[in-house]
Amino acid sequence: MRVEIWSDINCPFCYLGKARFEAALARFPHRDAVEVVHRSFELDPSLGEDDHGQVVPIIARKYGISEAQAAANERGIGAQAAEMGLPYVTEGRDYGSSFGMHRLLHFARGKGREEQLLDLLYRANFGEEAPLFGDTERVVALAVEAGLDASDARAVLADPERFGDAVRAEEREAAELGATGVPFFVLDRKYGVSGAQPPEAFTQALTQAWGDRPAPLTALGDPDAAESEAVCGPDGCAVPGAVKDAGA
Amino acid sequence: MRVEIWSDINCPFCYLGKARFEAALARFPHRDAVEVVHRSFELDPSLGEDDHGQVVPIIARKYGISEAQAAANERGIGAQAAEMGLPYVTEGRDYGSSFGMHRLLHFARGKGREEQLLDLLYRANFGEEAPLFGDTERVVALAVEAGLDASDARAVLADPERFGDAVRAEEREAAELGATGVPFFVLDRKYGVSGAQPPEAFTQALTQAWGDRPAPLTALGDPDAAESEAVCGPDGCAVPGAVKDAGA
Numbered sequence: 001m002r003v004e005i006w007s008d009i010n011c012p013f014c015y016l017g018k019a020r021f022e023a024a025l026a027r028f029p030h031r032d033a034v035e036v037v038h039r040s041f042e043l044d045p046s047l048g049e050d051d052h053g054q055v056v057p058i059i060a061r062k063y064g065i066s067e068a069q070a071a072a073n074e075r076g077i078g079a080q081a082a083e084m085g086l087p088y089v090t091e092g093r094d095y096g097s098s099f100g101m102h103r104l105l106h107f108a109r110g111k112g113r114e115e116q117l118l119d120l121l122y123r124a125n126f127g128e129e130a131p132l133f134g135d136t137e138r139v140v141a142l143a144v145e146a147g148l149d150a151s152d153a154r155a156v157l158a159d160p161e162r163f164g165d166a167v168r169a170e171e172r173e174a175a176e177l178g179a180t181g182v183p184f185f186v187l188d189r190k191y192g193v194s195g196a197q198p199p200e201a202f203t204q205a206l207t208q209a210w211g212d213r214p215a216p217l218t219a220l221g222d223p224d225a226a227e228s229e230a231v232c233g234p235d236g237c238a239v240p241g242a243v244k245d246a247g248a
Numbered sequence: 249m250r251v252e253i254w255s256d257i258n259c260p261f262c263y264l265g266k267a268r269f270e271a272a273l274a275r276f277p278h279r280d281a282v283e284v285v286h287r288s289f290e291l292d293p294s295l296g297e298d299d300h301g302q303v304v305p306i307i308a309r310k311y312g313i314s315e316a317q318a319a320a321n322e323r324g325i326g327a328q329a330a331e332m333g334l335p336y337v338t339e340g341r342d343y344g345s346s347f348g349m350h351r352l353l354h355f356a357r358g359k360g361r362e363e364q365l366l367d368l369l370y371r372a373n374f375g376e377e378a379p380l381f382g383d384t385e386r387v388v389a390l391a392v393e394a395g396l397d398a399s400d401a402r403a404v405l406a407d408p409e410r411f412g413d414a415v416r417a418e419e420r421e422a423a424e425l426g427a428t429g430v431p432f433f434v435l436d437r438k439y440g441v442s443g444a445q446p447p448e449a450f451t452q453a454l455t456q457a458w459g460d461r462p463a464p465l466t467a468l469g470d471p472d473a474a475e476s477e478a479v480c481g482p483d484g485c486a487v488p489g490a491v492k493d494a495g496a
Contacts, residue, residue, distance in 0.1 A: 013478035013485060043480055063484045073485070080478070110413040165358040177465055181481030189437075192465035195486075196478035201469035208468060217425055217440035220456060221449035230261035230328070230444035232291055233429030236311045237261060237321070238443075 001030070001213050003206075006039040006174045006184040007118075009098040009132075012077045012088075015122040017183035017196030019084045024202035030210055038114055040102040040170040041182045052096025052133035059095065080196075087127030094125060096133025099160070099167065104139065106163035107156045108148060117146035188214055249278070249461050251454075254287040254422045254432040255366075257346040257380075260325045260336075263370040265431035265444030267332045272450035278458055286362055288350040288415040289422055289430045300344025300381035307343065328444075335375030342373060344381025347408070347415065352387065354411035355404045356396060365394035436462055 005021070007014035025031050060070040074090045081088035101121055108114040120142040125132045132138055136157055143153035156162045177186060185193040185202070187209035193201065231238050253269070255262035273279050308318040322338045329336035349369055356365040368390040373380045380386055384405055391401035404410045425434060433441040433450070435457035441449065479486050 008480070011480035011485070013480050016478065043482060059484065077478075077485070110411075163358075165360075181479040181486075183479075186465060187468075189462060190466065191468050193469045194467065194479055195469070197469040205468040214437060217434065218438065219442065220435075220439050220453040221441045221443070221445040230264060230325075231429040231431075231442055232256070232259040232261050234291060236307065237259070237325070238429075 002035045002188055004037045004039050004186045006041040006179055007182045008041045008043050009101050009121050009125055010043050010095055011182050013196040014183040015126050019086055020196055020199045021202045024199040028206045040167040041174055042098055047097035049097055055093045055095040089129055092129045094131045094133045100157045102167045103163035104156050106166045113147045120146055249436055250283045252285045252287050252434045254289040254427055255430050256289045256291050257349050257369050257373055258291050258343055259430050261444040262431040263374050264328055267334055268444055268447045269450045272447040276454045288418040290346055295345035297345055303341045303343040337377055340377045342379045342381045348405045350415045351411035352404050354414045361395045368394055
């Protein structure tokens with residue numbers, strides 16, 4: 001069974017939702033048969049590399065609420081994070097373009113280090129005072145902590161072409177699947193769960209999707225194709241009418 | 249609807265099967281709703297960069313058949329290619345490691361040029377006399393013909409780390425889906441078609457998979473999550489209990 005999770009480093013409910021999903025997964029009896037795949041989503045793809053800063057004034061300006069309200073929202077999210085045992089700096093977090101981090105996550109995926117890097121990026125952005133956006137060397141240090149090579153990470157971050165199309169392709173896929181916000185959980189491309197719902201909701205979704213998981217592929221066409229039709233395998237090409245292994 | 253095609257540049261039936269599938273797709277009434285994705289498969293992943301040469305003696309030695317038999321097989325495949333109007337040099341084709349070409353195809357995928365490059369690689373390997381394997385500059389020239397930048401292509405071919413994990417991940421996926429040879433066609437991860445079957449078999453498979461295509465995602469959890477639960481979207485984060493847009 002495969003669970004895909006669309007999320008953004010800028011999204012506090014993605015940070016919480018990941019922990020809530022993982023709490024449900026840890027108790028799920030078939031957890032070892034569940035493959036979790038992370039997918040890219042930017043809350044604001046129009047942000048440039050240099051558009052970053054403290055979240056409270058940015059959010060207040062962007063959505064037309066007072067800074068007091070934006071700060072109250074942050075404290076509300078912080079209280080929810082505390083319930084999950086997650087650190088949350090309610091006055092310090094940054095907001096900015098996550099495009100480079102998503103590209104780096106794709107690079108990390110190829111090295112089997114995406115999960116580690118994602119957790120470290122969340123922790124750094126939501127749980128630590130130091131700003132994350134705009135500080136390439138801090139991101140590089142997290143990449144190293146996740147097991148990547150510093151110069152590799154620097155090279156990926158410096159070149160927007162690296163994994164840029166991969167990030168955008170996943171963002172398009174989210175839209176095609178009907179996601180308008182994140183976190184967005186997709187189970188076997190059949191069920192969708194939107195938001196940082198309580199662990200019980202994820203338990204229910206995992207249970208339902210497991211009961212309804214895809215069957216093995218159904219073979220169509222000539223069922224004896226591998227013998228009688230035109231297939232190449234590690235033992236050569238099965239040519240119809242030819243004696244493949246004569247003389248072996 | 250999505251059709252994934254696992255194939256190898258070394259596999260003549262992949263070359264034929266692609267043309268047969270495309271003939272069926274061109275006549276399929278819902279062809280514009282079919283997304284075709286190419287996947288990597290190596291008939292012989294153990295080959296090194298320098299293990300290449302004329303196919304007839306290599307195949308004869310590898311599978312313990314006489315060179316006359318191997319040559320007869322090639323002529324049999326050539327006759328099938330001719331029926332599809334595909335050029336096939338029955339005595340000249342090369343056999344070698346396709347790992348670098350698969351990596352380059354992944355790079356081309358990100359540039360929207362994979363299909364073009366795959367067709368050119370097939371055409372060069374099966375339809376032209378000049379050897380393809382071991383001639384990096386010939387592969388680079390095909391990449392340029394496909395619309396890629398020569399220095400980009402050279403850089404990808406020179407570094408086995410570039411897209412190496414992506415190639416191997418798709419090869420693992422083929423094994424997980426039960427493929428033992430190629431071409432291997434997977435329709436919506438539900439139906440599998442093995443081999444270069446006749447166009448009618450692909451027409452039948454497309455029709456069946458279309459009739460049975462996946463429904464949109466079923467929402468699980470709190471259906472009003474976007475309003476009442478914790479989601480971040482382009483308009484900010486919906487915080488339960490908070491008045492998000494007061495003051496707007």
